[in-house]
Amino acid sequence: MALNSYTPICGEDYPLTDKQRHLLRLACELGRDRFAERAPQLDRDAQFPFANYADLREKGLLALCVPEAHGGLGADYATYAMVSAEIGRWCGATALTFNMHVCTMMWSGLLSEDLDMTPEQRALHKVHQQAHFARVVKDGAIYAQPFSEGGAAAAGAQPFGTLAVKADGGWLINGKKIFASLSDAADFFGVLCTEKKPGADLSRRDTLYLAVPRNAPGVTVEGDWDPLGMRATVSRNLIFKDVFVPDDAALMPQGIYFQAASRWPHMFMTLAPTYMGIAQAAYDFAVAYLRGEIAGTGPVKRRQFATKQIAVAEMFIKLEQTRNLFLRAVEDAKIDPPKSSRLRAYAAQYSIMENAQDIARLAIRTCGGQSMLKSLPLERLYRDARCGSLMLPWTAELCMDRIGREALYEPGEKDD
Numbered sequence: 001m002a003l004n005s006y007t008p009i010c011g012e013d014y015p016l017t018d019k020q021r022h023l024l025r026l027a028c029e030l031g032r033d034r035f036a037e038r039a040p041q042l043d044r045d046a047q048f049p050f051a052n053y054a055d056l057r058e059k060g061l062l063a064l065c066v067p068e069a070h071g072g073l074g075a076d077y078a079t080y081a082m083v084s085a086e087i088g089r090w091c092g093a094t095a096l097t098f099n100m101h102v103c104t105m106m107w108s109g110l111l112s113e114d115l116d117m118t119p120e121q122r123a124l125h126k127v128h129q130q131a132h133f134a135r136v137v138k139d140g141a142i143y144a145q146p147f148s149e150g151g152a153a154a155a156g157a158q159p160f161g162t163l164a165v166k167a168d169g170g171w172l173i174n175g176k177k178i179f180a181s182l183s184d185a186a187d188f189f190g191v192l193c194t195e196k197k198p199g200a201d202l203s204r205r206d207t208l209y210l211a212v213p214r215n216a217p218g219v220t221v222e223g224d225w226d227p228l229g230m231r232a233t234v235s236r237n238l239i240f241k242d243v244f245v246p247d248d249a250a251l252m253p254q255g256i257y258f259q260a261a262s263r264w265p266h267m268f269m270t271l272a273p274t275y276m277g278i279a280q281a282a283y284d285f286a287v288a289y290l291r292g293e294i295a296g297t298g299p300v301k302r303r304q305f306a307t308k309q310i311a312v313a314e315m316f317i318k319l320e321q322t323r324n325l326f327l328r329a330v331e332d333a334k335i336d337p338p339k340s341s342r343l344r345a346y347a348a349q350y351s352i353m354e355n356a357q358d359i360a361r362l363a364i365r366t367c368g369g370q371s372m373l374k375s376l377p378l379e380r381l382y383r384d385a386r387c388g389s390l391m392l393p394w395t396a397e398l399c400m401d402r403i404g405r406e407a408l409y410e411p412g413e414k415d416d
């Protein structure tokens with residue numbers, strides 16, 4: 001496939017609704033015609049893609065997962081995942097940060113509709129949702145998802161160390177987050193923290209999900225950002241020192257995030273679409289390169305050699321295995337999925353994150369030395385692909401860990 005042709009990430013023959021087809025084309029046009037050109041400089045300088053976000057805002061895509069009743073595009077989980085993958089083909093850092101923003105809306109929106117709440121919680125949540133959605137739809141606000149702290153909390157093994165104490169009319173927050181993508185760009189940080197109740201131990205059940213305005217007194221962005229890949233995510237540290245947020249900062253009611261994390265496992269698979277897009281991009285690049293279609297390379301074609309054909313076949317098989325698992329897993333997403341869907345989600349996440357790297361590796365090996373020059377996108381795809389399997393809570397290792405344990409033990413089962 002030539003790099004400038006359009007085949008949706010799901011393949012041209014995948015059954016799409018008209019809305020999905022429209023959104024995927026829009027994402028591809030933005031990515032191919034605007035984001036791809038900006039990506040090399042942003043990567044080199046580790047600068048956030050502000051211009052890409054202006055384009056996403058103009059096209060209404062910042063409200064992709066805001067319900068239609070609130071003026072958004074009302075995309076469901078699978079539509080979000082395919083749009084995100086489409087963006088990832090052209091700029092990984094834009095797709096990864098877009099994930100943080102859009103999924104904040106999805107978690108607070110369609111996902112939370114599935115969760116059990118008291119009538120009072122539900123009514124209050126609707127008021128809070130209204131405020132968050134309006135900021136995105138009317139003001140074009142951007143939300144980030146800073147969860148990681150460098151301890152075991154982001155993996156789900158411990159309560160978050162960032163603490164919130166109830167104050168008059170709101171919460172007082174103290175703590176530190178690391179790797180906060182969009183740290184230079186977000187208007188609101190969707191922070192996971194633990195409610196510190198007087199006289200009680202910290203508990204994961206008391207996780208709060210609060211939107212902290214970036215300009216709230218006591219919020220500081222600190223530290224360098226000079227990583228191997230995904231450089232334009234600008235994921236610096238956040239410090240919260242006696243930061244007050246009002247009660248309506250809640251993105252979910254008290255106690256509901258714990259329920260979401262236990263009952264809606266696909267909420268943690270939302271980083272994977274970015275890397276599905278990167279895998280596709282690395283494959284597309286290799287095919288175009290070997291066909292002699294990449295400007296500024298060649299002029300010798302290499303496709304006639306059997307070794308090249310075998311390498312492309314190997315990449316294609318990996319890509320199709322990955323894509324099909326991806327498409328199946330995103331269709332599975334729902335509350336209380338059966339065990340087979342939950343294990344498939346881990347397997348999909350693992351395969352996408354590991355295969356994206358492997359396809360990029362094979363692309364460089366097969367295309368050769370010229371293909372890894374920084375003037376071409378493959379070198380960036382290779383570095384960006386490396387980041388996927390490190391992302392909590394579903395790192396490649398933790399996916400293996402969960403599959404092994406959950407395949408061998410039913411809930412509550414123990415060995416003597």
Ligand SMILES: Cc1cc2nc3c(=O)[nH]c(=O)nc-3n(C[C@H](O)[C@H](O)[C@H](O)COP(=O)(O)OP(=O)(O)OC[C@H]3O[C@@H](n4cnc5c(N)ncnc54)[C@H](O)[C@@H]3O)c2cc1C
Pocket residue numbers: 100145146147148149150151152154155157178179180181182229230233235387389390391392393395396397398401
């Ligand atoms: C480009 C990029 C952008 C990011 N953006 C964000 C963001 O916006 N928001 C955010 O919250 N985080 C973000 N992260 C952080 C990411 O999700 C991880 O928190 C971070 O990579 C963890 O680094 P660490 O060295 O602290 O990992 P550690 O927690 O030290 O883990 C190291 C490895 O040990 C394994 N491990 C960890 N815990 C366990 C366990 N309990 N049992 C078994 N094995 C375990 C895992 O495989 C993990 O890869 C980003 C990361 C990258 C690379």
